[in-house]
Amino acid sequence: MMTNIVPSSITRSANPGEMVSTTFFLKEVPNGILVATISGGDSLIRVREFWSLKTVHRWLTPEELESLPPDMREKLEREGHYEQVLNARVGEGEPLAVTSDLSVWGQIEFNAPATSGPKTVRAKLVVGGEEVPLLFLIGNIQVEFLVNEIVVHAGQWIDLPIRVSLSAEHPTTEIILKSLQPWVSITSQSLTVPSGSSTNTTLKLKVEESAPLGLMSVNLWVDGFGDTIYIPFEVSVKEPINIPVTPEQGFCGVPDPAGPLGPLSFGSPESRWNRGALRVSINTMGCTFVNAPGASLTPVDVITDAFSRWQAVSTFFTFTFVPPNTGEDIRVVFGGRSIYHKFGTPGGVLGSADKPENGNVRFDSTETWSEKGGGTVPGTKSLLAVAVHEIGHALGLLHSNRPGGTMFPKYSPGLANVDEESREALRLMYDWTPQQNLSDRGTSDKPVLGVTSSSTFSTQVDIPHMIWKGVEGDSGIYESQFLSGGWTPQRRIPINIGSSHSPALASIGVPGPTPSTGLIMAWKGIQGDQGLYWTRKLGDHWEEQRHIPGVGSSTRPALANVGGRVCMAWKGVEGDNRIYFSVFDGVKNWSPQDPIEGVGTSDSPALVGIGNKLFMFWKGIPDDSLAYWSVCDDITANNLNWMPQQRIEYFSTYEGNGVGVDLRAIGTTGALSATQRGNNILLAWKGVEGDSNIYYTIFSNNQFGGQINLSSVGTSVGPSLVHANGISLMAWKGVEGDNTIWFSQL
The missing domain is CATH 3.40.390.10 (Collagenase (Catalytic Domain))
Structure with missing residues (x-):
């Protein structure tokens, strides 16, 4: 049944003694009085807050205007600035006076008693005569380690047998088991556990060769019902041993990793012929x-x-x-x-x-x-x-x-x-083509790539698009299309928008008799404005910009279309390294921002969807040059379940006392870029501090191939990717001091 409340159903889980919360909002706001209440729930579920926001106009101060680029100063001085502010806030059961020009939000709080056993609590959120079902799951997932002592030599993989039990209060569900800590990693593994029963499985655990010796405390991450439970255990780390790499390689003498094989890999970055x-x-x-x-x-x-x-x-x-x-x-x-x-x-x-x-x-x-x-x-x-x-x-x-x-x-x-x-x-x-200098355009950030498509009964035509912020001092946004093997001349988007960074792009469906897509674009404001804005191009023209209330970022956001739903992720404002997430309703609203637990970044994440799965890739927080990834297995679910973060790592050969294979993590100074290529994901990034090279890899079945260096190119920011008409396109700003945009295709 259609409802005006978003989301249309809510499921949360918690251990005894925990409190969890979630937000909701109304797609359309009537004129009148609204009351938010909880029906049922054994007093464990309550509406904590119910509030309205209004859009107000204000004039910028002379100091604010002076900080703006000249191309934006005149417009904002003439027209002023719009922002959303709190209009009214009430509690559960209290009347909230609203009008149709307001936006209305609420927060629900779930409290699990400290003494509670496994329990399922059902209730309903009631707002304005409409209802949303609530499901609150209380109870632990039990994990039993089926060995007396976990002993691992540094640098070694071992099999770790466990038993996972689910209380009868929990329905049969699929959980994800993994761990990724500084010295210990457990390969991610999905497991279906029947309600009221248990399942045995064997995990793959590795201790890094550089790990400190002795007893080490580790957490097993159990991800299910939208929450992550941490199961503590101990590992005894012993001296590394020199054992031959023998992964049952059969007939071939080329070495493999000591753990599970990865997808087809490309060897070390230098292991390529420089001529054909x-x-x-x-x-x-x-x-x-x-x-x-x-x-x-x-x-x-x-x-x-x-x-x-x-x-x-x-x-x-x-x-x-x-x-x-x-x-x-x-x-x-x-x-x-x-x-x-x-x-x-x-x-x-x-x-x-x-x-x-x-x-x-x-x-x-x-x-x-x-x-x-x-x-x-x-x-x-x-x-x-x-x-x-x-x-x-x-x-x-x-x-x-x-x-x-x-x-x-x-x-x-x-x-x-x-x-x-x-x-x-x-x-x-x-097979990447030699880099091409697009000398008619420049940027102080990275260009971004997207694609629109149009279909008939027999064919589909994809048109790649490039959009970018201007050079230093120019906050304007420019666009170009890839037609007949080349990029059309640059054109400034004529709707008086600006940004300190290049925007994000994704495809969005266009209503009509034949399947086709347009573009949706999101961006951070100009220098000094950390607000996020968006617009669409469903035909020949961009719509007027719209402000997303209550959110902000210090850099560009990321967009992806997943199964027809447009999703956005972004880093928080200056000083806030958390990554936030929201889903577009297809009309004009974005769902309330939802921080993704346990992750952080100093730059923008990258998003790419395959089927109903949404993958995210990002650099770590400041001073952490490693890169990480996660996946939300079903973006259509009411409660999004992000897998705990994992480092982006690949197996690579090395030569020392003989030849072997080790696990290496990639590093970068900024945002990564990703696009679907066939059934896999193509990922690209700039190197670490002092390394302006561009690297790329393929991501297949939740594993990464070896990193490859794109020969004889460089960037100070990072590349962008898109795949269209069977061809992958890459664009990037030049090295420090070179604002030119460069381009290659595969």
Whole structure:
């Protein structure tokens, strides 16, 4: 049933002795008297406050006007400034006189008695004759650690068995278990626990190699019903031990992480070829090769075929075959322990390869090889399948966690083609176009990218858009479109808006007979104005700006369209590092700001939606250059459930006493940017203080591939991303002292 109260139902949970609260507002305000009451609830739920806001006009003081840029000063001096102020505030059951030009808000408080056992409390919020159902869940989720003592060597992953129990008062639900603390991390894991029952599971726990030794207090984060419960436990950290990296890699000698495999990764940032025309030599001395009946292939034919399969899916690489020891870039050889210490045992490691630009591909000469393996010639291994896999390493790829994939580290003689995952990895590493200088425009911040679309019964056309703030001293907002492979001339948005930062963009549905989208834009005010504003462009013209009451930020906000709903997140005002969240009702109102618990930033977050899931990425608070991410699994839910923050980390190879893989965190000085690319998320950012490089990665199945450096470019702020018509676009301001906007596409 439709209701004028937002949200239309409310669920909250708490442990005994806790108090939680939430806000609501009215979409339309009548003329008359309103009263807010709670029906039911066992006196545990009450309306704490019920208030109205009015929009007032005031003239800026001479001091305020003097601080404004010249392009805004004249307008505000002539027209004045509008802001929302408190009109009246009452308690539960008290009358609130309202008129249709006011906005009306309320706060509900839920109090769980300290002595209460598990309990479910139902009630109704009643305002102006309309009702909203309330559900208050009281009771603990029980977690039992199924080991007597948790002992971990520094730098080691372990399996941690636990039992999770849910009281009968709780309905069957899906919870998320994880932990991310300075020295200890637990891989995020979803678990469905039946009502009144328990479920066993095994968590993956890692202690960082640099962790202090001894007994360490840790919290397991249990996320469910919109709240996070922290379960304390202790870990005994012991001296690190030097153990070989052996993640059941099967046939391949390239190392993997000591924990779960990540998505297809790109090796270390430096592990790329700086040129695509490569010379390859193939030396088959020592190879025992058997042909299938009727075939007359040589090992050289098979390995050449493997290289040709990679060349067929890449616009960057071309391979020329030359004799050995003639200045080749990649050397293919066969041998035993003398060329690789893991060779020499039939059925063991079959092949190995070095990262770029070392250029060695090796096969075990103790094996008997055929083109396709034992399916056609019993007792042999597939030279084609192993060669395709090892060449992928030689081009810069690490292993994939997708069974059946080209780069999955388990031998399968039928996997001799380059799959789409590996093609995409090559594109990401090598196919960005050279940077293009858009010399007709400049900014003191980052440009932002968005996309509009129009559809017919058979086609959809996407048009990328670029919007940015002007250079230093120019708070105007400019726009351009990407048409026929190029950007149209810049145009100042003619609705007298301004900002100290570039705005945020997202798509928004346009009413009409055919599916199409326009743009919604949000931004912080000009210098000295921390208010947030928004407007839409549903056709050819931007609407007049609207102020979002009661919120503010010291930097630009972030927008995303998730399943047709426009969501906004932003950092608080100066001195407030919290991240806030709101949802647009599609007409003119934003839901009350909701701080996201347990997170903070010194800049703007980045948002991207896939289906009904909303992902958020952000830099840490001041003095914390690490980056973090979280996800809200169902943006359509009445109570949004954000997963506890996790560091953005990827597995990367290293060389020291041998070769291994470690987990590395990315770092940045500012906001990240993200866009959906296929079923994955493409993420980009500027480096840490003193590093003006641009880096990017792919985010797949809640894990990150290796970071990649966009060659020969730099920025002082950070890039922006958008994906349209099968192409990813990136734009950025130049390095310090260069206000030009630069551009590349993939």
